[in-house]
Amino acid sequence: MSMRGALYLLITIGLAVVLTGCFKGEQSMEEMDPPQNAEAVDQSGVQEEDNDATVEENTEEVDEDGNTAVKETVARQLYLLDVNGMIAPQTLELPKPESNEVAKQVLEYLIVGGPVTAMLPNGFQAVLPEGTEVLGLSLQEDGTMVVDLSEEFKEYEADQEKKILEAMTFTLTQFENVDRIKLWINGHPLEEMPVDGTPVSNGYSKANGINLMKSDAVDLMESEAVTMYYPAEHNEKRYYVPITRHVQMKEEDVFQSIVSALIEGPGYDSNLIHVFNADAQLVNQPSLNDGVLELTFNEGILKADGEAVIADEVMETLVRTLTEQDLVDAIDIQVNNVDEITNENGEIYNEPVARKKFVPVEQL
Numbered sequence: 001m002s003m004r005g006a007l008y009l010l011i012t013i014g015l016a017v018v019l020t021g022c023f024k025g026e027q028s029m030e031e032m033d034p035p036q037n038a039e040a041v042d043q044s045g046v047q048e049e050d051n052d053a054t055v056e057e058n059t060e061e062v063d064e065d066g067n068t069a070v071k072e073t074v075a076r077q078l079y080l081l082d083v084n085g086m087i088a089p090q091t092l093e094l095p096k097p098e099s100n101e102v103a104k105q106v107l108e109y110l111i112v113g114g115p116v117t118a119m120l121p122n123g124f125q126a127v128l129p130e131g132t133e134v135l136g137l138s139l140q141e142d143g144t145m146v147v148d149l150s151e152e153f154k155e156y157e158a159d160q161e162k163k164i165l166e167a168m169t170f171t172l173t174q175f176e177n178v179d180r181i182k183l184w185i186n187g188h189p190l191e192e193m194p195v196d197g198t199p200v201s202n203g204y205s206k207a208n209g210i211n212l213m214k215s216d217a218v219d220l221m222e223s224e225a226v227t228m229y230y231p232a233e234h235n236e237k238r239y240y241v242p243i244t245r246h247v248q249m250k251e252e253d254v255f256q257s258i259v260s261a262l263i264e265g266p267g268y269d270s271n272l273i274h275v276f277n278a279d280a281q282l283v284n285q286p287s288l289n290d291g292v293l294e295l296t297f298n299e300g301i302l303k304a305d306g307e308a309v310i311a312d313e314v315m316e317t318l319v320r321t322l323t324e325q326d327l328v329d330a331i332d333i334q335v336n337n338v339d340e341i342t343n344e345n346g347e348i349y350n351e352p353v354a355r356k357k358f359v360p361v362e363q364l
Contacts, residue, residue, distance in 0.1 A: 074095075076091070076094050078091075080120070080125060081124065082234065084271045085163075088232065088240065090124060094109060104134050107168065110126055112125070121239075122237065129152055134148075149183065158196040161198055162196075168204075169210075173206055180205035209227065209244030210227060211242060215245050226244065230272035230273060243270075253286075254325075255325070280300035284296040288327060295332070297335050299335060309344060310333065310341055315343065330352035333353075
């Protein structure tokens with residue numbers, strides 16, 4: 001082979017090696033590239049989603065030493081709309097807020113689409129219009145809570161107006177130092193509600209009632225509006241519904257009149273449950289001593305003949321209803337010819353039963 005031939009051979013072999021390396025490099029780059037139809041990924045978005053997932057999974061707080069603790073909650077009553085279109089309280093565990101944000105928190109948990117959504121009991125709905133913001137709250141010395149709301153509060157149907165007022169009023173007056181509410185929108189006081197014109201210039205309180213029921217057979221001049229509680233049921237879960245009705249009464253036997261109305265029942269045209277036996281009745285006039293209302297019944301108040309047991313629903317109905325009266329803190333029930341009465345778990349009623357046994361009570 002001549003020198004020129006050998007030179008051509010070496011050049012050819014060198015070119016082959018170079019081209020082979022380039023070809024392999026191109027193949028590696030193609031394998032790393034994403035498919036042409038793949039969506040672009042925002043890296044900041046991925047990071048935020050990962051952070052959110054971590055927050056949802058880690059409901060416990062971690063201290064400086066790496067120890068975990070369950071996040072503290074507090075029981076609150078929220079008045080919500082039930083499946084029958086009535087406003088009823090539900091006790092839910094809410095995250096414990098700063099002390100000056102308690103009232104704001106319970107209102108925010110009444111907003112449609114708000115933080116209550118994930119914890120709504122079956123059959124219940126929030127009542128305040130979606131998007132409503134609580135702009136400010138101010139508790140006055142006379143017990144009036146001024147509530148300033150955003151423009152979105154106006155976005156509701158006319159038939160929901162009273163329900164909204166009742167839910168807000170009863171939710172806020174669960175705190176002992178709140179007696180009534182006044183509403184503002186964007187810093188301007190309301191003289192009347194924005195949709196159906198309900199007057200609110202003087203505020204709204206429990207005295208305005210809740211789930212009002214007509215009492216056609218009652219003389220309104222000799223009666224008084226009373227809020228009473230009866231159980232209702234949805235999907236085998238029972239809860240208590242407050243209703244306001246006029247009860248015929250005289251000043252000297254107000255409590256006896258209320259108990260008699262309770263025993264009569266809520267009426268056949270409601271979805272509420274009548275819990276009293278037909279023959280239950282008071283045998284003595286009730287007496288009030290230092291906030292304790294003493295009631296003496298015949299044996300008809302008992303759950304069944306021969307058993308010294310008062311049904312839990314009967315006791316709760318009486319306590320919830322009678323402690324709505326300003327002077328009553330607890331009730332003490334006695335039964336003729338029975339030395340000791342118990343609840344359905346066999347626990348003896350050896351002291352008066354207070355409202356706080358069934359509902360959370362506290363001040364702001």
